[in-house]
Amino acid sequence: MLHVHPRRYRFRWLNSGPSRFQQLYLTDLNNLSANNQFWQVSNDGNLLPTPIQVPAVALGVAERADVIVDFTALAGKTLYIENRLEQTNGRGPTGNVKAAGQGGCCSRSSSICRRWPTTA
Amino acid sequence: MKGAPAPIRHRLSGSRSPPPVAYQVTQRAVWVTVSNQLPQQSIWGFDGISPGPTYVAQYGTPVLVRNVNALAGDNSGFGFPSVTTHLHNGHTPSESDGFPQDFFASGQYYDQYYPNVLAGFNSTHLPNGDVNESLSTLWYHDHRVDFTSQNVYKGLAGFYLLFNQFDTGNETTGFRLPSFPDYDIPMMFADKCFDPTSGQLVFDTFNL
Numbered sequence: 001m002l003h004v005h006p007r008r009y010r011f012r013w014l015n016s017g018p019s020r021f022q023q024l025y026l027t028d029l030n031n032l033s034a035n036n037q038f039w040q041v042s043n044d045g046n047l048l049p050t051p052i053q054v055p056a057v058a059l060g061v062a063e064r065a066d067v068i069v070d071f072t073a074l075a076g077k078t079l080y081i082e083n084r085l086e087q088t089n090g091r092g093p094t095g096n097v098k099a100a101g102q103g104g105c106c107s108r109s110s111s112i113c114r115r116w117p118t119t120a
Numbered sequence: 121m122k123g124a125p126a127p128i129r130h131r132l133s134g135s136r137s138p139p140p141v142a143y144q145v146t147q148r149a150v151w152v153t154v155s156n157q158l159p160q161q162s163i164w165g166f167d168g169i170s171p172g173p174t175y176v177a178q179y180g181t182p183v184l185v186r187n188v189n190a191l192a193g194d195n196s197g198f199g200f201p202s203v204t205t206h207l208h209n210g211h212t213p214s215e216s217d218g219f220p221q222d223f224f225a226s227g228q229y230y231d232q233y234y235p236n237v238l239a240g241f242n243s244t245h246l247p248n249g250d251v252n253e254s255l256s257t258l259w260y261h262d263h264r265v266d267f268t269s270q271n272v273y274k275g276l277a278g279f280y281l282l283f284n285q286f287d288t289g290n291e292t293t294g295f296r297l298p299s300f301p302d303y304d305i306p307m308m309f310a311d312k313c314f315d316p317t318s319g320q321l322v323f324d325t326f327n328l
Contacts, residue, residue: 009303009304012279012305013307014259014306016261017269042257046255046256081307
């Protein structure tokens with residue numbers, strides 16, 4: 001868990017593979033209908049001409065997205081970075097996007113499916 | 121009779137001066153805890169951590185990295201202790217790029233020179249390159265021919281961040297993006313499979 005201040009953060013998201021495609025959303029489990037949008041400012045390391053407001057970013061293996069998340073209006077809340085893209089084998093996603101809170105890895109639904117500690 | 125010159129396999133870096141910044145990292149096996157529901161895992165890391173150390177580099181300031189291979193012989197089922205480290209998307213001279221066949225064995229090291237220059241510096245955008253080619257978030261990973269996926273899966277990956285006069289890492293200057301490292305956080309997401317009986321990280325080496 002990462003504790004943040006109610007301000008803007010830059011997150012640099014990478015799908016380091018090897019098989020799963022990801023579509024990452026910000027999910028508030030206490031408000032599943034909330035559309036927690038954020039700003040994408042780069043793809044694969046290249047800054048975009050202008051930031052784009054998005055509800056999610058999709059990442060294939062080795063792809064990156066730099067995003068700006070503004071937690072100013074989210075003080076006191078807990079958000080999950082949730083991969084909602086359904087994928088049942090190593091041959092690619094089904095194309096289905098799960099409902100908020102129903103995603104796979106990177107969410108609370110699989111407690112052993114977590115990333116290794118990040119050391120910056 | 122004079123013979124043909126030997127083919128130059130690699131283009132040499134432009135600068136011959138010593139880089140002002142040098143790092144040495146050691147790739148080695150380490151036992152880690154990834155969950156309180158799982159036993160300790162044997163993974164491979166740079167300086168014993170995965171993701172490996174995050175490089176913080178500036179355009180215009182070259183970096184030299186000495187990658188030492190100290191990986192043990194026992195791989196716990198997958199991973200090959202012969203490595204080559206690739207800076208993904210980096211504008212890197214070929215001898216330092218970490219080509220799949222530039223691998224080196226346990227007990228050896230490889231020096232890699234990252235000039236941190238913009239693409240086009242020697243052709244279309246003399247002499248400093250095309251600013252539109254600026255990169256921000258890069259990552260490095262093992263690139264060993266035939267074993268890249270399992271060596272990366274075993275932990276050989278990390279971040280390499282590049283800053284310039286616009287993307288400065290300081291929110292009071294340039295594009296005023298959130299300051300590194302307090303408000304600028306790299307995150308790596310990977311899919312992992314654990315054996316339901318042993319609880320150990322597994323890799324399907326036969327692509328079943």
